[in-house]
Every structure is written in C-alpha cells, then in structure tokens.
Amino acid sequence: MSTRRVFVLFGTLLVLWAIVAQLNHALTAIRVYLFAGALYVVAQALFQPLRTGLVISLLGGLLCDATTPVTFGTHAFLFVAAHAAVYHLRDRLPRDDAAGRIVMVLLVNLGLFLVFSFTQVHRSPAPAAIWPRLLVDLLCSQLFLALITPWFFALQHRALVLARASRENLA
Amino acid sequence: MPFKRFDQARPFVTLGVAVAAWAILPGALKSFTRATFFELTAPISIVASHVGDLQEYWALRLHSKHELIRAGTELARLNASYQVAVQQTNELRAEIDRLESLLRLPSFTQYRYEHARVARRDFSGWWQRIVIRKGRNYGIPLGAPVIFSGGVVGRVTEVHAATSVVELISSPNVRLAGVVEGDVLGRPISFQGGVNPTFAPPTGIVEFVPLDVIASPTSTKRLVTSGLGGVFPPGLTLGTITVARIASDGLFKTGEVKLDERLGSLTEVTVLVPLATE
Numbered sequence: 001m002s003t004r005r006v007f008v009l010f011g012t013l014l015v016l017w018a019i020v021a022q023l024n025h026a027l028t029a030i031r032v033y034l035f036a037g038a039l040y041v042v043a044q045a046l047f048q049p050l051r052t053g054l055v056i057s058l059l060g061g062l063l064c065d066a067t068t069p070v071t072f073g074t075h076a077f078l079f080v081a082a083h084a085a086v087y088h089l090r091d092r093l094p095r096d097d098a099a100g101r102i103v104m105v106l107l108v109n110l111g112l113f114l115v116f117s118f119t120q121v122h123r124s125p126a127p128a129a130i131w132p133r134l135l136v137d138l139l140c141s142q143l144f145l146a147l148i149t150p151w152f153f154a155l156q157h158r159a160l161v162l163a164r165a166s167r168e169n170l171a
Numbered sequence: 172m173p174f175k176r177f178d179q180a181r182p183f184v185t186l187g188v189a190v191a192a193w194a195i196l197p198g199a200l201k202s203f204t205r206a207t208f209f210e211l212t213a214p215i216s217i218v219a220s221h222v223g224d225l226q227e228y229w230a231l232r233l234h235s236k237h238e239l240i241r242a243g244t245e246l247a248r249l250n251a252s253y254q255v256a257v258q259q260t261n262e263l264r265a266e267i268d269r270l271e272s273l274l275r276l277p278s279f280t281q282y283r284y285e286h287a288r289v290a291r292r293d294f295s296g297w298w299q300r301i302v303i304r305k306g307r308n309y310g311i312p313l314g315a316p317v318i319f320s321g322g323v324v325g326r327v328t329e330v331h332a333a334t335s336v337v338e339l340i341s342s343p344n345v346r347l348a349g350v351v352e353g354d355v356l357g358r359p360i361s362f363q364g365g366v367n368p369t370f371a372p373p374t375g376i377v378e379f380v381p382l383d384v385i386a387s388p389t390s391t392k393r394l395v396t397s398g399l400g401g402v403f404p405p406g407l408t409l410g411t412i413t414v415a416r417i418a419s420d421g422l423f424k425t426g427e428v429k430l431d432e433r434l435g436s437l438t439e440v441t442v443l444v445p446l447a448t449e
Contacts, residue, residue: 018215025219025292029436031369033295054185066208069298069328069336069344072201073193080189084182120297124343125376129366133296136369 005048005165006055012156013040013060021067023144031133035141037116038109039149040064041079043156045086046095046104057083070120078115082108098150105149106142113138206331213334216302220290280401282443285309289437290334299325299342299367301437306331314402316443321431322408323396324440337440340364340409341373341430348400349377349409351384352393359397362409362428373430377412380424386415394428404443 020036027033040060044053061076068075086093086108094100117134124130160166271278287303294300305311307330317324317337325345329336338345341364348359361378368374377394386392391411398405408431415426 014211014215017212018219021212021216021291021293022219024294028292028294031294031367031371031373031435035295050182050185054182054189058189062204062208063212066205067212068293069300069338072205077190077193080186084186087182088179117297123297125363125365130296133366133368137296 002052002165004163005052005160006059008159008163008165009044009048009056009156010059012152012159013056013063015155016040016152017063017067032140033137034144035109035113035116035137036145036148037064037075037079037112038082038105038145039152041082041112042086042101042105042108043153045083046090046093046101050087053087054080054083074116074119078112082112098153101153102146102149105145109141109145110138113141209329209331213302213331216290217304217333220288220304224288279398279404281446282404283446285311285442285444286439287311287335287442288439292435292437294339294341294367294435296367298344299339299364299373299434300328301325301337301339301440303335303337303440303442304333305442306333306335308333310444311335311442312444315445316403316407317440318407318443319433319437319440321433322410323403324434324437326402327442335442339373339434341367341375341434347403347409348397349394350397350405351380351412352395354381354384357397359399360394362394365427372432373434375410375428375430377415377426377428378418378423380412380415380426382417382422382424384412384415384424386412386426388413391429 016036016039020034023034040063041057044056047053048056057079058076061073061079064075064079065072086104093104095104113134121127121130121134157166268278270276285305287305287309289301290304291302292300293302301324303317311327311330313327313330315327317326323340325337325339325342327335328338340347340362343364346361346363349362350357350359358381360380363376363378365374365376384392391413392415394409394412396403396405396407396409410428410430412426413429415424417423418425
C-alpha cells in the first residue's frame with residue numbers, strides 16, 4: 001500500500017468535503033442538501049488496489065462521520081461496503097468511459113442515500129412526511145454529481161500525477 | 172478454482188475483517204478519532220467563514236457616505252431607545268432581587284452573553300445544525316442555550332478547541348418544554364423539531380397542548396420557552412403554533428409550529444453561558 005497515494009487521495013477527499021460543505025452552507029436558505037457520498041468511494045474502487053482503496057474510502061467515511069451527528073462509523077461502514085461491492089464488479093464495468101463512471105457514481109449515490117436515509121429517518125417525529133424533502137435532496141444531489149464527477153476524477157488523477165503517486169492510467 | 176473463488180470474495184472478507192476490528196475498537200479511541208477528524212476540518216470552515224466576512228466587508232465598503240450617515244442616524248435612535256430599555260431592565264432586576272430575598276425564592280440562572288459568528292450551516296432532512304467560531308477557547312459549555320434576535324436557535328451539542336456545534340430547534344433531535352404566551356397557568360407543552368420542507372420555513376411539532384388552546388393559520392399562538400429544565404430562560408420565542416388538533420387520546424391536542432425563517436440564514440448568534448458553571 002502506497003502511503004503517498006493514500007495521503008494524496010485523502011487530500012482530494014478533503015477538498016471535496018470542503019466544496020460540498022460550502023455549497024450546503026449556501027443552500028440552507030432554500031433548504032436543499034447535497035449528498036455526495038459516492039464520490040468518496042467510486043474512484044478508489046474503480047482504479048486503486050483493494051487495500052489502498054479501502055483505506056481511502058474508510059478515511060473518507062470517518063471524515064463524514066466526524067462532521068455529522070450520526071453514530072461514529074456509519075458513513076465509514078457504508079462507504080467501505082459500497083467500495084467492496086464496486087471493487088467486486090469493477091472488471092465488468094465500463095470504467096474507462098466518462099459516461100460509465102458518471103452512471104456508476106449516480107447508482108452508488110442512490111444506494112448510499114437510500115440506505116443512509118433508512119438509518120436516520122426514525123429520528124424524525126413524522127418519518128413519512130420527511131420523504132418528499134429527501135427526494136428533492138436526492139434529485140439535486142444526483143444533478144450535482146453528474147456535473148462534478150468528471151472534474152473530481154480528473155482532480156484525483158492530476159493530484160496523483162503531480163505527487164508522482166500514479167500507478168494506473170485514468171485517462 | 173478455490174483460489175479464484177476466494178479472490179472474488181476478497182473485498183467482502185476484508186469488509187468483514189474491518190467491521191470486526193471496528194467493533195472491538197475501544198470507545199475512547201473512537202472518540203479521539205472523531206475529535207481528530209473534526210479538528211482537521213475546523214480550519215477549513217473557519218477560513219471559509221472569514222473569507223465570507225471579508226467579502227461582506229468589501230461589499231459594504233461600496234456603500235456611499237450618504238447611506239452610512241443615514242444608517243448612523245437610525246442606529247443612534249435605536250441606541251437611545253435601548254438605553255431606556257436598559258434602565259427599565261435594571262429597575263426590574265432590582266425589584267426581582269428584592270422579592271427573591273423577601274420571599275426566599277431560588278434566583279434565576281444568570282448568563283454571560285457570548286456572541287459568535289456562524290462558520291458553517293448544515294441543514295439536511297436528517298439534522299439541522301450550525302458550527303460557530305467559538306469553542307473551549309471562549310469557555311463555551313456543553314448544552315448551553317443559543318439565541319438570536321428572533322428567539323431560540325438551539326443548544327450546544329459539541330464543543331471543540333475553537334468551534335462549537337449547535338443543534339437547531341428545527342432539528343428532529345431537539346425536544347424541549349414550551350408554554351403558550353399569556354397562559355397564566357404556565358402549562359408546559361412538549362416541542363420537537365420536525366419536518367423541514369424544501370423552499371418553505373422550518374417547522375416543529377407540539378404535543379400535550381391543553382384542550383382550551385385554539386390555534387389556526389389565521390389565529391396563531393406564540394410559543395415561548397417555559398424555563399423548565401433549567402437550560403433555557405423563560406419567555407424566549409420558539410415559534411408560532413399554526414395548527415392545534417385533538418390528539419387520538421382525546422386528552423390533549425397536537426399541533427404544528429412555524430419557526431423563524433431566518434434560522435436558515437443565520438450569520439451571528441449568542442451563546443448564553445451560565446455564570447454558575449464558570
């Protein structure tokens with residue numbers, strides 16, 4: 001496992017966290033929330049060796065756990081589980097194609113969002129009434145991810161190249 | 172062939188090992204890891220907040236001197252009325268102290284007002300919270316009430332080195348006791364943060380509302396803090412009850428509370444630090 005690669009990719013996840021946090025901060029007035037969990041997982045699962053990718057997904061999950069009021073380890077577990085699933089299928093996925101990557105990110109985000117919602121929805125005093133809001137959030141998140149995914153994959157690739165930690169071609 | 176089968180299952184075996192390792196990890200280590208990761212992100216939020224303040228400062232610099240003079244005049248008028256209010260407050264406080272000593276009543280909790288800028292707002296369907304730019308460095312205690320000009324904001328749920336996390340009253344995780352303003356009997360009502368729909372003001376729900384309380388969208392009732400529990404001082408605005416209908420048990424009513432829309436765009440709040448804890 002390359003420590004440098006872990007640091008570089010975790011750095012990109014920190015950048016992603018900062019961008020999403022600032023966007024969510026700006027969107028509070030209209031009560032829209034963006035969830036970008038899949039971006040913490042898919043790139044590593046598609047292009048990194050198993051252990052390196054798992055460690056980065058785990059770190060990304062812990063980063064999300066530390067800044068949200070959930071049981072510590074919830075995001076980490078979901079991200080690592082999603083990572084394992086995508087890694088298992090990655091040889092059968094069109095990972096060299098930008099559209100294929102976007103579709104993968106959207107599908108993984110959909111799964112993560114729904115599972116995460118089911119783990120949190122019991123806290124609401126009216127669990128059924130919360131779903132319209134969650135569906136709007138999900139729709140906005142998917143649109144956001146469709147726009148940001150190519151950029152984020154390119155960012156990770158360039159960061160690895162600049163840090164001379166790249167092993168696989170993401171072009 | 173068996174090797175190939177194991178190779179395919181390797182991601183899931185690794186996942187199982189990771190989960191098992193996480194399960195046996197001591198709680199103290201998890202708390203330490205959580206605090207470490209939070210502190211890693213805190214400078215990002217603080218710097219972004221300061222950059223926002225700088226942008227606001229430069230935007231305000233573009234205002235003309237005429238606007239500045241007009242704002243100064245309005246501020247002077249406001250200060251004059253506040254000075255009168257301060258005098259009245261001092262007189263009332265002295266009266267309360269006198270009555271407390273005469274009747275040997277326990278005194279109300281005294282607070283120090285700690286104003287803090289909001290570094291980050293984080294409102295999802297699952298939780299509603301803000302991060303403020305003051306923490307242990309300003310003696311912010313855990314559980315302290317947080318207010319703004321529109322009433323109650325929430326309470327401090329996490330305190331870090333230079334930041335604190337405040338759970339908003341619109342969050343489903345917050346539950347506190349309120350009373351309907353003007354209720355001479357002071358009957359407590361249970362308030363809980365509720366659903367926060369998109370493009371609409373935040374809401375909460377109330378339970379155990381007395382049957383004689385009638386509220387509708389055209390005739391709303393103001394809900395204020397009861398002072399029970401000792402966290403929030405009495406009389407602070409929580410919101411307005413817009414609907415009150417008889418509950419299924421028939422003994423009480425349940426209802427909906429409309430919260431202040433400004434909760435979604437808070438930039439500065441005040442933490443009430445109890446003086447007894449200092």
